[in-house]
Amino acid sequence: MKKNIFTLFLIIICTHLNAQNNKTIYDAYISGNMIQWEKEMLSIEFKKDKTNKEKLDLLNFQFGYIAWCIDQKKTKEAEKLIDKSEKIINELEKRSYNLSMLFAYKAAIIGFKIGISPYKAPFIGSKSLAFGKQSINADPNNAFAYAQLGNIAFYTPQMFGGSKSEAMLHYLKALNLMEKQNNNLNNWNYLHLLATIINTYVELEQYQKAKYYCEKTLAVEPKFIWVKKILYPQVLKQI
Numbered sequence: 001m002k003k004n005i006f007t008l009f010l011i012i013i014c015t016h017l018n019a020q021n022n023k024t025i026y027d028a029y030i031s032g033n034m035i036q037w038e039k040e041m042l043s044i045e046f047k048k049d050k051t052n053k054e055k056l057d058l059l060n061f062q063f064g065y066i067a068w069c070i071d072q073k074k075t076k077e078a079e080k081l082i083d084k085s086e087k088i089i090n091e092l093e094k095r096s097y098n099l100s101m102l103f104a105y106k107a108a109i110i111g112f113k114i115g116i117s118p119y120k121a122p123f124i125g126s127k128s129l130a131f132g133k134q135s136i137n138a139d140p141n142n143a144f145a146y147a148q149l150g151n152i153a154f155y156t157p158q159m160f161g162g163s164k165s166e167a168m169l170h171y172l173k174a175l176n177l178m179e180k181q182n183n184n185l186n187n188w189n190y191l192h193l194l195a196t197i198i199n200t201y202v203e204l205e206q207y208q209k210a211k212y213y214c215e216k217t218l219a220v221e222p223k224f225i226w227v228k229k230i231l232y233p234q235v236l237k238q239i
Contacts, residue, residue, distance in 0.1 A: 021183070021185055021186040021187050022040065022057070022061070022186070023186050024036065024040040025037060025040055025041075025061055025064075025188055026186045026187065026188045028040065029064070029188035029191065029192070030188070030191065030221055030223050030224045030225060030226075031223070031225060032225055032226070034065070034068050037061070037064065037065060037068075038065060040061065041058070041061040041062060041065055044057070044058050044061065045058060045062075045084075052092060052095060052097045052098075055088050055091070055092060056088075056092065056097070056098060056101060058088065059085055059088055059089070059105055060189070062081050062084060062085050062088075063085065063105075063108065063112075064188075065081060066078050066081045066082060066085070066112055067112075067115075069081065070112065070115050070116060075116055078112070078116060079116065082109060082112055082113070085105070085109065086109065089102050089105055089106065089109075099138050100135045100136075100138035100139030100142045100145060101135070101139075101142065101144065103131045103132070103134040103135035103138060103145075104131070104132065104135040104142065104144050104145045104148050106131040107127075107128045107129070107130075107131035107132045107135065107148050107152075108128075108148060110124050110125070110127055110128040110131070111128060111151065125156075128148075128152055129149075129152050132145060132148045132149045132152060133149075135148070136149070141177055141181075142177075143174040143175075143177040143178040143181070143193075144174070144189075146170045146171070146173045146174040146177065147170065147171060147174040147193060147196070149170045150167040150168070150169075150170030150171040150174065150196070150200075151167070152167075153166040153167035153170060154167035154200065154203075164200060164203050164204055165204065167200060168197070168200050168201070168204065171193065171196055171197050171200060172197070174193060175193055175194070175197065178190055178193065184220070190220075191217065191220065191221055191224055191227075194213055194216065194217040194220070194227075195217065195224075195226055195227055195231065197213050198210050198213045198214055198217065198227065198231050198235070199231065201213065202231075202234065202235060202238070205238075207235055207238045207239050208239065210231075210235045210238075211232075211235050211236070211239060214227055214231060214232040214235055215232075218232065
């Protein structure tokens with residue numbers, strides 16, 4: 001398993017933190033099995049008469065796969081999935097279904113487009129922040145909206161207002177909300193958020209805190225390869 005596959009998840013992943021607890025997707029995530037991920041994603045995509053909730057969950061799974069495609073330089077495949085995702089967002093928006101999450105996904109789509117074409121960042125980057133704020137205004141308890149604000153603060157250059165310390169505040173807010181919502185069983189989004197926090201503490205050179213969250217994560221899921229074989233050993237070397 002390649003480290004940069006998971007790094008990309010941290011950078012531009014646009015996950016719905018309250019997505020359906022899909023065991024197949026969860027197992028694919030902790031093991032890095034993207035073939036299994038794609039099969040499950042397509043099975044949901046081809047299902048007829050999907051509910052609004054199922055369509056929103058499909059967005060979650062599509063976005064995870066898009067991130068992997070971009071990392072693997074499968075740009076055309078990523079762009080096709082982005083188009084599919086935007087169609088779902090537009091359809092659900094017409095129905096006024098979970099607007100907070102739709103705003104958050106709009107913010108995240110911009111992250112994907114910048115990931116594919118970095119030169120677009122000065123032209124569309126500010127829209128991501130605007131959609132993130134709209135998401136929180138629509139639902140102050142939207143964990144993903146705070147995680148998205150965290151990503152924006154983390155990856156925006158400091159000279160343009162970015163701050164990893166500010167990003168951590170958003171990530172911890174997202175974690176607190178998610179744990180209060182008690183929706184973490186077989187939820188890969190929860191593990192991803194924990195890994196994001198670990199990565200951020202490493203960047204801040206706060207290795208004891210990173211170690212704490214590594215152990216917290218592995219207590220939840222001992223088979224999580226990214227943390228078990230990559231992040232945790234790196235943290236222990238720093239300590």
